[in-house]
Amino acid sequence: MTSLPLLLLAVSAASVLAESTVYWREQFDDGDAWTSRWVESKHKTDYGKFVLSAGKFYGDTEKDKGLQTSQDARFFAMSSRFDDFSNKGQPLVIQFTVKHEQNIDCGGGYIKLFPSDLNQEDMHGDSTYNIMFGPDICGPGTKKVHVIFNYKGKNHLINKDIRCKDDEYTHLYTLIVNPDNTYEVKIDNKKVESGSLEDDWDFLPPKKIKDPEAKKPEDWDDREKIPDPDDKKPEDWDKPENIPDPDAKKPDDWDDEMDGEWEPPMVTNPDYRGEWKPKEIDNPAYKGKWIHPEIDNPEYTADSEIYKYDSIGVIGLDLWQMKIVIINSGTIFDNFLITNDPNLAEEVGNESWDKTRDAEKKMKEKQEEEERKNREEEDKKKREDAKEAVDEEEEDEDEEEEEEREEDEEEEEEDEEEGTESPLKDEL
Ligand SMILES: [Ca+2]
Numbered sequence: 001m002t003s004l005p006l007l008l009l010a011v012s013a014a015s016v017l018a019e020s021t022v023y024w025r026e027q028f029d030d031g032d033a034w035t036s037r038w039v040e041s042k043h044k045t046d047y048g049k050f051v052l053s054a055g056k057f058y059g060d061t062e063k064d065k066g067l068q069t070s071q072d073a074r075f076f077a078m079s080s081r082f083d084d085f086s087n088k089g090q091p092l093v094i095q096f097t098v099k100h101e102q103n104i105d106c107g108g109g110y111i112k113l114f115p116s117d118l119n120q121e122d123m124h125g126d127s128t129y130n131i132m133f134g135p136d137i138c139g140p141g142t143k144k145v146h147v148i149f150n151y152k153g154k155n156h157l158i159n160k161d162i163r164c165k166d167d168e169y170t171h172l173y174t175l176i177v178n179p180d181n182t183y184e185v186k187i188d189n190k191k192v193e194s195g196s197l198e199d200d201w202d203f204l205p206p207k208k209i210k211d212p213e214a215k216k217p218e219d220w221d222d223r224e225k226i227p228d229p230d231d232k233k234p235e236d237w238d239k240p241e242n243i244p245d246p247d248a249k250k251p252d253d254w255d256d257e258m259d260g261e262w263e264p265p266m267v268t269n270p271d272y273r274g275e276w277k278p279k280e281i282d283n284p285a286y287k288g289k290w291i292h293p294e295i296d297n298p299e300y301t302a303d304s305e306i307y308k309y310d311s312i313g314v315i316g317l318d319l320w321q322m323k324i325v326i327i328n329s330g331t332i333f334d335n336f337l338i339t340n341d342p343n344l345a346e347e348v349g350n351e352s353w354d355k356t357r358d359a360e361k362k363m364k365e366k367q368e369e370e371e372r373k374n375r376e377e378e379d380k381k382k383r384e385d386a387k388e389a390v391d392e393e394e395e396d397e398d399e400e401e402e403e404e405r406e407e408d409e410e411e412e413e414e415d416e417e418e419g420t421e422s423p424l425k426d427e428l
Pocket residue numbers: 027028029062063064065066334335
């Protein structure tokens with residue numbers, strides 16, 4: 001009889017957990033109104049501009065409008081504020097779409113979540129943030145998804161390598177951080193990585209360390225093999241390394257008096273066996289490899305709330321590259337969602353990203369097909385023009401020969417003229 005109340009309790013607990021909250025959502029579906037919600041940083045004077053655009057190809061001309069970086073080789077810094085919240089005791093889901101339609105060479109596609117005390121007008125690369133998440137591409141070497149957490153004032157990068165998408169289509173990126181200190185990263189609504197915060201980031205010092213007190217005992221024999229003490233060098237082992245060549249003969253014209261006593265040249269001794277070593281046998285005293293015993297690290301303190309941020313209040317696009325300072329523009333950010341409900345995020349992803357991606361792909365393929373046709377036509381025209389030119393040349397050849405003769409004659413005449421002209425010129 002006790003099972004029913006327990007079941008009810010479980011159901012109500014589940015329904016409490018399932019209560020979903022959307023902290024912030026941005027889809028850029030109200031024209032220019034986004035400009036009142038986003039604040040451009042004034043930390044630098046030459047930030048690149050974001051514009052509202054669905055890009056060159058898209059699934060839906062209106063819905064696929066998002067924030068697009070519009071100038072090459074710039075830094076971009078813009079942010080949007082929402083009601084301050086803490087993710088204490090709740091999952092935290094950050095989701096957005098990124099489209100590098102420009103076939104990106106080097107540039108970030110990540111977001112930063114800031115505490116609400118961020119001064120948006122002064123947001124810059126070193127502004128303290130809680131979480132940085134999203135794709136980062138720079139050349140063929142860097143194509144990864146960043147998941148960086150600020151823990152007790154220090155930024156920690158994930159220890160795992162999560163590869164990001166590097167094509168020109170829209171992709172959905174989702175980070176879920178759970179109150180049991182686990183996480184999940186999804187791309188296009190599919191899990192690409194998951195695990196425990198403690199295992200996959202170096203937030204805490206190691207749980208165990210090698211015991212500094214423990215030392216390998218001096219009589220610990222860790223030699224697996226030893227030379228056989230009973231093995232003895234055979235009596236006939238030692239032979240000289242080089243011997244006089246037995247085949248050498250004293251030359252007939254050798255004169256002992258003149259040339260001195262003849263000695264044969266030395267050659268390598270085929271019977272030479274090198275240095276003798278006793279054979280190796282298993283060491284009867286072998287105790288195995290010594291393993292340094294470990295103890296609990298006194299520096300380690302467990303933290304059940306690694307995941308937790310007391311204040312989350314601003315989302316920012318702060319894109320920059322430290323090394324080459326070039327971001328090639330064209331990236332479109334859209335469908336931002338911050339919620340406590342992973343299921344809702346999945347549904348929103350399906351409703352937004354999944355619904356338009358096929359149409360987006362088709363449009364791009366159609367454009368590529370048209371471009372290909374145009375190129376072919378141009379090439380064809382070029383070839384035809386070239387052919388015409390050749391035909392004309394052939395036709396002209398006979399005439400040209402004629403002309404050449406005439407030209408020669410003319411030149412001769414000219415030379416004569418020049419001959420008469422030059423003194424005149426000198427005088428002038
Ligand atoms: Ca949109």
